[in-house]
Amino acid sequence: xxxxxxxxxxxxxxxxxxxxxxxxxxxxxxxxxxxxxxxxxxxxxxxxxxxxxxxxxxxxxxxxxxxxxxxxxxxxxxxxxxxxxxxxxxxxxxxxxxxxxxxxxxxxxxxxx
Amino acid sequence: xxxxxxxxxxxxxxxxxxxxxxxxxxxxxxxxxxxxxxxxxxxxxxxxxxxxxxxxxxxxxxxxxxxxxxxxxxxxxxxxxxxxxxxxxxxxxxxxxxxxxxxxxxxxxxxxx
Numbered sequence: 001x002x003x004x005x006x007x008x009x010x011x012x013x014x015x016x017x018x019x020x021x022x023x024x025x026x027x028x029x030x031x032x033x034x035x036x037x038x039x040x041x042x043x044x045x046x047x048x049x050x051x052x053x054x055x056x057x058x059x060x061x062x063x064x065x066x067x068x069x070x071x072x073x074x075x076x077x078x079x080x081x082x083x084x085x086x087x088x089x090x091x092x093x094x095x096x097x098x099x100x101x102x103x104x105x106x107x108x109x110x111x112x113x
Numbered sequence: 114x115x116x117x118x119x120x121x122x123x124x125x126x127x128x129x130x131x132x133x134x135x136x137x138x139x140x141x142x143x144x145x146x147x148x149x150x151x152x153x154x155x156x157x158x159x160x161x162x163x164x165x166x167x168x169x170x171x172x173x174x175x176x177x178x179x180x181x182x183x184x185x186x187x188x189x190x191x192x193x194x195x196x197x198x199x200x201x202x203x204x205x206x207x208x209x210x211x212x213x214x215x216x217x218x219x220x221x222x223x224x225x226x
Contacts, residue, residue, distance in 0.1 A: 031212060040122070042202055042218040043157065050212065059114065059215070090156065100145050100211030104156040 002027040004105035006091050012111045019078040021108050023091030032074040033092040033102065034058075034066060036085075043090065049074055050096065081112040115140040115207035119217025126193050127225055134220045136203035137185040145211035146179060146186045149202045151219075157202060161188070164211075193224045 004025045013019050023032065034046040035058075045058030047066040055066060063085060067075045078085055091105040116139040126132050138146075147162035163170045163177045163186065170177050174193075179186040190197055200221050204214040 035216075040218060042119070043216040045213070045215070048213060056213075058213075094212065096212060098211075100147070100162070100206070100214075101159045102147075102214065104158070106156050 004091060004093055004103055006089075006105040006108050008108060009106065010109045012113065013081055014113050015082055017081050017112075019081050019110065021076045021089055021091075021110070023074045023076070023105055025072050025091075025093045025103075025105075027093055027095075027103060028071075029093035029095050029103070030071065031094040031096045032068065033094075034064075034074070034076045035090045035092065036060065036087040037090060037107075038087050046076065046089075078110075078112075081110075083112045086110060086112045115143060115205050115215040117203060117205050117215050117217040119203050119220060121220060122218065123221045123223070125223045125225060128193060128195060130193055132188075132190045132193055132197070132222055132224075134188045134201055134203070134222070135185060136187070136205075136217050137183075138205040138215075139184065140205065140207045141181075141184065142208035143205040145206035145214075146177070147204050147211075147214070148175075148177060148188050149204065149216075151200045151202065153199070160201075190222075193222075195224050195226060198222060198224045 033048040035043040049068045089108045092102040119136045144165040149157040150160045151157040176189045203217040
């Protein structure tokens with residue numbers, strides 16, 4: 001079945017380290033998103049991309065960067081991780097063209113010590 | 114940008130009772146309002162959505178109502194079952210159409226036997 005996958009699923013790192021979270025999809029969707037989930041704060045948009053050449057900041061992009069390497073791949077980087085970036089990170093995709101349902105990956109649990 | 118408030122943060126009901134979760138939004142240009150369900154340890158999944166040209170939409174035991182004038186929308190679950198226990202998120206599209214969502218902070222629904 002077409003799916004959205006994320007690697008790694010769990011990661012523990014130290015303050016100051018560079019971290020990359022990867023997202024791949026076999027759905028053939030053009031639009032991809034990165035969210036973080038914190039208890040009591042819901043899902044907050046970090047970055048989104050509507051095609052390979054399109055990158056947009058979301059509501060909480062500070063401290064993060066992204067790369068859209070191909071239609072199917074969208075990576076999130078933390079250049080210098082800090083403890084308040086400890087969270088559950090979700091990648092999502094959507095078709096576009098008036099079809100707005102977002103399909104989420106399984107999530108990456110990141111802990112920054 | 115769009116701001117979405119969601120209430121209550123937790124909701125406990127007896128099996129068979131109804132559950133109602135309410136959301137308000139700030140951007141009058143929002144035209145797409147989805148609801149996502151997240152079971153424990155799982156990814157969020159779309160359960161129902163409504164567009165601004167419709168006031169109500171039903172799908173079996175779940176329904177969503179939209180009041181554009183008051184800028185609020187609600188999720189109604191009837192005849193609740195234990196498998197309805199999950200976190201529910203509302204979202205609104207803001208002025209960017211349905212491609213970019215702002216999520217509420219979530220409601221933890223517990224259906225007790």
